Amino acid sequence: MTTEANKKGLAGVSIGDSRLSLVDGAEGKLLYSGYRIEDLAANAIYEEVVHLLWKQRLPNTQELESLRAEIARMAEVPNAVIGQLMQYPVDANPMAVLRTAVSALALYDPDAEDNSLSANWRKASRLTGQITALTAAWPRIRKGLKPIAPRQDFNIAQNFLYMLTGEEPDSAAADAINAYMVLLTEHGMNASTFSSRVTISTGADMHSAIVSAIGTLKGPAHGGANTEAMKMFMEIGELDRVGDWFRQEIKEKGRRIMGIGHRVYRAVDPRATVLRERAEALARNSDTPKWFDIAEMLANMARQDPYFIERNLYPNVDYYSAIVLYTLKLDVDMFTPLFAMSRIAGWTAHIVEQMSDNRLIRPSVDYVGPMDLPWVALPDRN
């Protein structure tokens, strides 16, 4: 069924059924539990999508307010974990910081070792609030600023910006962060989600599974791509350098364009389409419009190049999200933690789904080493 070439990455190998998202790579279509992501990004706050993924239906007004308030109430990070964050080296990789801090949260979570369904939903709400608080806290702490506690009247996107800056969030910025979080929160059996399901499949706990997911997301072939895409735009630097850069770096040296191409999509990534519009609108109203123009010109060059055309390589979600996050003045190395805090609803939903019908995820491997070697005592070895 699978060829030698694709079983290695398990490409196209289904690990079972899910009710969480349809990723149609041929059509360029993405549904979360039935709803088009274009509708969700235009109309829903992040908590609405959290409810959709956790309960398989959109909340009514009362349910939404109840979930929003619960997450805001649970978002505060224990003082002990904040104290540890303050001891971490200021130049540490922010994803290594997030991985360590989320792992430490388990040490102070009263439900950490309780694998009941009710405890898992409490942990899911708590982690959803706390991962946002940690992502907002680290860029402050490493600059010597005090972290800010969440406000109880804000939604997650507003609270993120408030905890990051200490100021009432601008509504356009909060709306852009919200849309980014909605678009990034769920995407089928991607590597980080898969790693969380492998971890929980042994009967481990939700914190362990989320920690695996954060570590897996960190790589440049996954969540690290948004940071790498922005570094690439900054390496190009100016609009009039795009042409030369594309010819020298991509065509001659054979480098890859970060943020172009995707394992699943053979059409345009529908998230990229929405984020491209957001990026353009934000850029036009910013003091740094050139980054969108550079990204756009580079994407156009790729779109007309036979190599990219033949391989169906289009900009993916990371390509334009880099422009969105940069224009919102986020630190470039915080882009991937922002991806992690956005993906938390999908990860937690997959963990609960895996537990509801669990089987240990344990593949096999073909041994190709030597057979039955005779023992040689230490003094007799060359």
Add this chain to the structure above:
Amino acid sequence: MTTEANKKGLAGVSIGDSRLSLVDGAEGKLLYSGYRIEDLAANAIYEEVVHLLWKQRLPNTQELESLRAEIARMAEVPNAVIGQLMQYPVDANPMAVLRTAVSALALYDPDAEDNSLSANWRKASRLTGQITALTAAWPRIRKGLKPIAPRQDFNIAQNFLYMLTGEEPDSAAADAINAYMVLLTEHGMNASTFSSRVTISTGADMHSAIVSAIGTLKGPAHGGANTEAMKMFMEIGELDRVGDWFRQEIKEKGRRIMGIGHRVYRAVDPRATVLRERAEALARNSDTPKWFDIAEMLANMARQDPYFIERNLYPNVDYYSAIVLYTLKLDVDMFTPLFAMSRIAGWTAHIVEQMSDNRLIRPSVDYVGPMDLPWVALPDRN
């Protein structure tokens, strides 16, 4: 190729080639890079097996001493991480502590973000020493005792006991720990090893991959089984209760015997055979011989029961390792961290093997939720 039932856990689905171990479940045979584990457990120190898995050949005398000294030199845990360990709650789950502390090691590792082969081998040596030091330190720290730095003249098994007790290790105890570590260090594409390969496949770093592996090992269907097996023996409590307990708990209530049965083995787990002999010898010379007798009587009852016979359910490595570790007076909840520190050579070898011929591990999933639902505005929802 795979049936609906087994693709869910990826049972029998190969993710590629490996030169590290042959796990022959039908024959009950286990080779590490060609050598029988019976030969290795009887003759090799752990560092010899580390060399075998990392370099695909047994070391000569000089190479072995060089590797032993290197690991001992790198085993010291940075003061900052020891300081954080001292802040963790004393009743925290020891696997959550180990996961968090290993994640924190990355923040202080000069090679953490360097994915070159030479940096990865340095990190592998450092992590092999440090995970042993952390596993020895936590049971001391939570009792209010100071952690002990590694001795430069000891091998890993000796150093573990020295850092745990502060005393020169007894040679029988060091030999038993060494054999345990050798037998536990590698086992094909088990769930924790697989999770480390999923994590590294995105281009993440070795610490992230090891942290995923620790979290995955934590579950009772994987590394947590040794602790669960010992708790079961303690629940039985006395030899004359085994028969009643088996009938009531296993036959009537349908509980599983922890440590009996394995995803891969349809014959006797060859590691269990070696550890059974070790457990018996240790028990006969201890003040707590009854635990081996309880385990033995329970295994005999299962061996004669049609349910277990029909399903080829035999004691696995966790069953007798529980007796070995208990007889060595290790805390029962530290059994799984001991598994983790033993598995480090296998995990690091698999990570480097994955990186040498990498493809992003990203399976798919069958979406079975609703399709194309029309958007309903918040006020219009029931």
